[in-house]
Amino acid sequence: MKADKDKCIACKRCFPYCPMGRIQTFHRHAEIPGRVYIEIDQDKCTDCSMCVRANICPVNALYQPVEEWPREIRGILSNPLIEFKGSQVPGRGTEEMKTNDVKGTFLPGEVGVGVELGRPGLGSYFKDVEIVAMALMGANIGYQLAEENPVTHFMADKTTGKIRDDVLGEKATSAIIEGKCKLEKLPQALKALQEAADKVDTVFTVEVITKVTPDGEVPIKAVLEESGFWYSINSKNNLGLGLPSFKFYDD
Amino acid sequence: MTHSLHRRGDYESLKDDFVVLGCPATGVNKPGSAPKTQNFLSICYKHGPINLGDMKTGNIYNTTMDDILASVTDGTIVQCTFDNRDKIVALLTELKERRPGISVIISGVTDVVQQCMHEAGLGPIHSLEYSLGTWGKTERLPGYAVLKLLTMCGHAMIATDLVGKMVRDIKRGRRTIRSCVVEMAQCCTCGNFNLTRGEKIFQEVLSTYMVDSLY
Numbered sequence: 001m002k003a004d005k006d007k008c009i010a011c012k013r014c015f016p017y018c019p020m021g022r023i024q025t026f027h028r029h030a031e032i033p034g035r036v037y038i039e040i041d042q043d044k045c046t047d048c049s050m051c052v053r054a055n056i057c058p059v060n061a062l063y064q065p066v067e068e069w070p071r072e073i074r075g076i077l078s079n080p081l082i083e084f085k086g087s088q089v090p091g092r093g094t095e096e097m098k099t100n101d102v103k104g105t106f107l108p109g110e111v112g113v114g115v116e117l118g119r120p121g122l123g124s125y126f127k128d129v130e131i132v133a134m135a136l137m138g139a140n141i142g143y144q145l146a147e148e149n150p151v152t153h154f155m156a157d158k159t160t161g162k163i164r165d166d167v168l169g170e171k172a173t174s175a176i177i178e179g180k181c182k183l184e185k186l187p188q189a190l191k192a193l194q195e196a197a198d199k200v201d202t203v204f205t206v207e208v209i210t211k212v213t214p215d216g217e218v219p220i221k222a223v224l225e226e227s228g229f230w231y232s233i234n235s236k237n238n239l240g241l242g243l244p245s246f247k248f249y250d251d
Numbered sequence: 252m253t254h255s256l257h258r259r260g261d262y263e264s265l266k267d268d269f270v271v272l273g274c275p276a277t278g279v280n281k282p283g284s285a286p287k288t289q290n291f292l293s294i295c296y297k298h299g300p301i302n303l304g305d306m307k308t309g310n311i312y313n314t315t316m317d318d319i320l321a322s323v324t325d326g327t328i329v330q331c332t333f334d335n336r337d338k339i340v341a342l343l344t345e346l347k348e349r350r351p352g353i354s355v356i357i358s359g360v361t362d363v364v365q366q367c368m369h370e371a372g373l374g375p376i377h378s379l380e381y382s383l384g385t386w387g388k389t390e391r392l393p394g395y396a397v398l399k400l401l402t403m404c405g406h407a408m409i410a411t412d413l414v415g416k417m418v419r420d421i422k423r424g425r426r427t428i429r430s431c432v433v434e435m436a437q438c439c440t441c442g443n444f445n446l447t448r449g450e451k452i453f454q455e456v457l458s459t460y461m462v463d464s465l466y
Contacts, residue, residue: 016412016416019408020410021410097356099276100273100377120401174407202391203388206383207381208380208413209378212377212379218376224381229383232257234258234382235361235381236357238255241354242276244279
């Protein structure tokens, strides 16, 4: 995001709308006497366009320039209105368990493990995304990355989780690493993430996905409790109403 | 995409907070899904959601229901937020009868969602996603009460400073809590923000949250 210095009057009305916090600085206009304008820190801004959508600027000074690679990925991941063409889903991730009843993405015995970096309100540079991705891939648990996920597309080496060098300095409001492994490998995956948590300069949320058995048993519950990992009382639940239904069991 | 999963709060705060999503599956039932999604949205609307929208068009606090319905295309993911358990049971009962064909997902307290499904005559949950919380530099996050508000927008479009400004404005008599939660709902394009819950949390925040300095 940028503020047009010829229009901006430094009224500060846009400041509180920025999810990244106070990332603006004041400057004196060289050609208009007495005029002060703001500049948005281009390193910290994630191009989410929230300030523009808030429609708060009285002089229409805020605008989103067309960005070239690699900066364009900031908007792709941070602006919820932009669709990543690889996943064909607006936002940062994939359909993951939302369509598991139809696609069978997560089969019995498998567990989806997702890590979302930067949310809420901190954002994440891709160098931190790389730390977490390489921790998961380096744990030797057979973690399979979701092919259609944007972060997967930005990897130079999908076997190690190494992110392209030209992307490492970019920042997103949030970026999600998505994939799956075998259920018995879940404790190792979470241990790897615990170690990565000490190395990153941001926060990340961790989510795990499972197919519930026809008897209503949640297979990951016992694994999480035995391993001592906290999980929230609220969850995301696929009701199984999608058609055609994926056949999970022979009978 | 996990934008309705990581809502923070205890049981009392979350038990009447439900986000219902309708999602066609890429590569399976996405082609020709627009009428099914519109049908799903219409059913949801009938049961009185507190918020409703789709990511690209906006929600009912940014635009109109007619606009949202008309903007649905093949592949549109829609979300409806409810603040009442009884409405969810009634909605699920109707969805069971008039199966929309696209995948239906509910974010909420797991036990409450499962109870609602049983009461509606549906079986157990099909697939489930747990949040294991927030890891890393959590000391950089705002306080818990503010987090409860912020995490209702899963795309993190509600800024911490906006909450601070709203608290200051309310304390100075410039704004009402209602106008603040409506504005938060406008920031959260998808329609995931629960205004009823937001008002309750704002009451808590008002009594405890001090604005030291804001610009």
